[in-house]
Amino acid sequence: MRHAIFPDHESSTYASKTGSTSIICFIFLIEDTNSCKMSSNLVVSCIMTNDTTVHFPCLITDHRPLPVHLAFRGISVSVEGRQILHDVDGLVRPGQILAVMGPSGCGKTTLLNTLSGRMKLDSGQIFLNREPLCKRWKRKMCYVLQQDIFFPELTLRQTLEYTARLRLPDNMGHSQKMQYVDHIINVLELQHCQDTIIGDYLKRGLSGGEKKRANIACELLTNPSLMLLDEPTSGLDSYAAYSLMQTLKKYAVNEGKTVVITLHQPSSQIFHLCDKLLLLCNGQTAYFGDTSKVVDSFGSIGLHIMPHYNPADFILEQVKSSSDTRQRIITAAKEHRKHNDYPTELHCHSCGYLNDKLNDHTNKLLPNGPYPALEHDNLNSMEHDVRRLWLDTHSHASSSASSETSESDCYFTWPTSFWTQLKVLSQRNFHEARPRMLSKLNWVQTIGLGLMAGLLWFQLDRREECLHDIQGWMFFSTTYWMLFAHFGALSSFPPEREVINKERRSGAYRLSAYYISKMIGELPLTLTLPAIYHCISYPMLGFHSPFVFITLLAFLLLNTVVAQSVGFFIGACCMDMQVSITLSALYTLATQLFGGYLATNIPIWLTWMRYLSMVHYAYQNMQIIEFSEGQPILCAQQSKFVICNESDHIPVTAILEAQGAHLPLWANTLVLLMFLVVFRTLGYVVLRYFKNPK
Numbered sequence: 070m071r072h073a074i075f076p077d078h079e080s081s082t083y084a085s086k087t088g089s090t091s092i093i094c095f096i097f098l099i100e101d102t103n104s105c106k107m108s109s110n111l112v113v114s115c116i117m118t119n120d121t122t123v124h125f126p127c128l129i130t131d132h133r134p135l136p137v138h139l140a141f142r143g144i145s146v147s148v149e150g151r152q153i154l155h156d157v158d159g160l161v162r163p164g165q166i167l168a169v170m171g172p173s174g175c176g177k178t179t180l181l182n183t184l185s186g187r188m189k190l191d192s193g194q195i196f197l198n199r200e201p202l203c204k205r206w207k208r209k210m211c212y213v214l215q216q217d218i219f220f221p222e223l224t225l226r227q228t229l230e231y232t233a234r235l236r237l238p239d240n241m242g243h244s245q246k247m248q249y250v251d252h253i254i255n256v257l258e259l260q261h262c263q264d265t266i267i268g269d270y271l272k273r274g275l276s277g278g279e280k281k282r283a284n285i286a287c288e289l290l291t292n293p294s295l296m297l298l299d300e301p302t303s304g305l306d307s308y309a310a311y312s313l314m315q316t317l318k319k320y321a322v323n324e325g326k327t328v329v330i331t332l333h334q335p336s337s338q339i340f341h342l343c344d345k346l347l348l349l350c351n352g353q354t355a356y357f358g359d360t361s362k363v364v365d366s367f368g369s370i371g372l373h374i375m376p377h378y379n380p381a382d383f384i385l386e387q388v389k390s391s392s393d394t395r396q397r398i399i400t401a402a403k404e405h406r407k408h409n410d411y412p413t414e415l416h417c418h419s420c421g422y423l424n425d426k427l428n429d430h431t432n433k434l435l436p437n438g439p440y441p442a443l444e445h446d447n448l449n450s451m452e453h454d455v456r457r458l459w460l461d462t463h464s465h466a467s468s469s470a471s472s473e474t475s476e477s478d479c480y481f482t483w484p485t486s487f488w489t490q491l492k493v494l495s496q497r498n499f500h501e502a503r504p505r506m507l508s509k510l511n512w513v514q515t516i517g518l519g520l521m522a523g524l525l526w527f528q529l530d531r532r533e534e535c536l537h538d539i540q541g542w543m544f545f546s547t548t549y550w551m552l553f554a555h556f557g558a559l560s561s562f563p564p565e566r567e568v569i570n571k572e573r574r575s576g577a578y579r580l581s582a583y584y585i586s587k588m589i590g591e592l593p594l595t596l597t598l599p600a601i602y603h604c605i606s607y608p609m610l611g612f613h614s615p616f617v618f619i620t621l622l623a624f625l626l627l628n629t630v631v632a633q634s635v636g637f638f639i640g641a642c643c644m645d646m647q648v649s650i651t652l653s654a655l656y657t658l659a660t661q662l663f664g665g666y667l668a669t670n671i672p673i674w675l676t677w678m679r680y681l682s683m684v685h686y687a688y689q690n691m692q693i694i695e696f697s698e699g700q701p702i703l704c705a706q707q708s709k710f711v712i713c714n715e716s717d718h719i720p721v722t723a724i725l726e727a728q729g730a731h732l733p734l735w736a737n738t739l740v741l742l743m744f745l746v747v748f749r750t751l752g753y754v755v756l757r758y759f760k761n762p763k
């Protein structure tokens with residue numbers, strides 16, 4: 070182990086060679102400032118490997134490219150009582166690509182889910198640099214899903230910038246984060262499409278291959294040490310697939326990344342880019358070892374490849390052929406485990422590294438740390454290097470790892486503070502929701518409707534004959550904006566939920582920060598259109614005081630925000646859009662029916678339903694404001710109000726009593742605010758405790 074101090078960490082490349090062995094350098098920034106500035110000192114810890122030149126971008130303390138040595142052994146996983154993986158082993162080192170291959174349904178994705186900590190093991194062990202997999206390691210790994218999940222309206226660059234601001238730590242300056250975005254764009258050769266929107270099936274944006282690269286770029290931003298990629302080449306043409314794999318290979322080698330990738334039917338070029346191969350057959354290991362040796366290994370059991378045949382196609386055909394052949398292959402793979410060339414780390418199935426208390430005790434007695442099995446093995450030079458690497462990174466990874474390590478013991482911190490998350494997510498929410506919520510069509514609809522309502526109820530007199538029309542405008546306005554906000558929230562949630570779940574799974578931010586930022590980011594957008602509508606239609610109706618104008622607007626907006634909260638809650642509860650639409654239709658229709666305008670003589674046993682109607686409270690308050698201010702409502706000659714026998718005008722109380730029981734202004738306002746708080750809180754609780762992505 071050698072250390073060197075470099076005065077200038079802006080230099081992004083460090084390469085050195087000593088004789089035939091080159092040096093991989095892990096750059097650790099000793100923080101003497103809040104951000105990665107020119108004056109900061111760098112400690113470069115150099116560890117011998119037989120790798121080649123290494124290139125590092127300017128990185129940050131928390132995100133130093135800690136190399137990861139991934140070993141898993143005896144992995145068995147069941148889903149719903151069915152065993153998917155049986156006793157699967159594997160090992161991959163920094164700078165290497167491990168390809169997981171096998172026929173469809175053999176358990177490739179399940180294995181990646183397991184390695185990423187998203188699925189529980191029945192038995193087996195997963196170690197990263199000798200530490201059992203735990204939540205803290207999630208920060209050091211990325212999982213690129215098969216599906217490309219993004220906000221379609223954002224450009225590639227905006228997507229990457231928001232991801233960088235959210236997932237890179239606060240002690241990294243903004244310009245550094247942007248520099249890092251540039252670096253990743255260059256690495257993945259995405260310069261030409263960085264200002265193109267991601268797009269979806271409605272609006273064209275990035276091509277399929279560019280989306281795949283964008284997906285990988287988002288994950289690379291966190292500078293993960295371990296990359297898990299689920300079929301990144303599927304759906305790409307052979308050139309795009311090869312080019313992507315080449316980029317990944319270059320990146321893995323240059324930056325010391327450990328890569329595990331599932332592949333369906335790779336070309337022979339892609340196949341040979343992978344260093345290690347784990348071939349699965351019905352969840353069992355059919356081969357694990359060097360990719361270059363698989364054909365020989367199959368040859369040794371009588372399965373010979375024809376000349377010029379793609380080895381990937383050949384081995385897949387063999388594991389899909391007769392059950393006899395499959396059994397032969399699986400038996401040979403089991404036999405291979407006993408050979409000397411099988412990785413030493415995978416030999417011992419029953420002993421743990423750090424979980425095993427006995428080992429732990431022994432380790433304290435051993436000067437070289439907790440890995441007795443290696444001590445006695447005949448290690449080749451690579452094994453020595455790896456062991457040294459393990460011992461070293463182990464000391465950086467966890468100083469407390471000498472005791473039993475469990476999920477709960479692992480120290481986990483968010484990459485950014487709550488306030489950073491709140492700020493960035495609010496901006497992103499605003500940015501992402503603006504084209505959707507303030508679309509041209511929505512503007513046309515709002516202005517058109519405002520004019521229509523204004524013309525329909527134009528300059529109404531304040532007479533009993535017009536009372537029903539004034540109430541009609543109020544009821545229509547509250548109901549329309551209730552429906553608009555409610556269904557808007559409902560339809561925005563399902564597509565967004567996918568992105569949020571993906572980001573939450575990778576531990577990018579707190580749910581609370583997301584939830585509050587959604588309210589903050591979307592609030593101005595939610596309020597804009599109803600405010601425009603009100604500004605157009607109410608003056609046409611008969612503007613009589615600025616106070617009434619503003620107060621009516623306030624209640625219309627409060628009603629809109631409350632309706633949006635109920636929409637979020639139902640959207641959060643229902644994974645199925647059809648179910649949420651049905652529930653929402655029932656609720657909003659009931660809200661209208663019991664609002665107090667369409668039906669005034671509600672059967673006694675159903676009157677309690679009106680208290681569940683948010684429109685009821687907003688409508689009541691609007692009437693209180695409208696009819697208690699300005700000119701009184703004059704009685705008709707044949708008035709239905711008893712009070713008109715004694716007076717020439719109708720007081721507000723008489724108007725409200727005609728609709729049944731009513732509450733004072735403050736009580737209606739309080740109930741509306743309670744609706745707001747209760748439904749927002751319930752939405753959070755559902756997302757937090759019932760829809761928590763694993």
Ligand SMILES: Nc1ncnc2c1ncn2[C@@H]1O[C@H](COP(=O)(O)OP(=O)(O)OP(=O)(O)O)[C@@H](O)[C@H]1O
Pocket residue numbers: 148149153171172173174175176177178179180
């Ligand atoms: N949640 C689940 N419930 C029930 N069965 C499941 C579940 N997840 C996976 N399986 C089953 O486990 C097996 C392995 O699935 P997995 O997705 O890991 O396969 P795969 O090798 O990745 O397939 P493909 O190459 O088609 O993506 C399949 O038979 C699948 O039906």
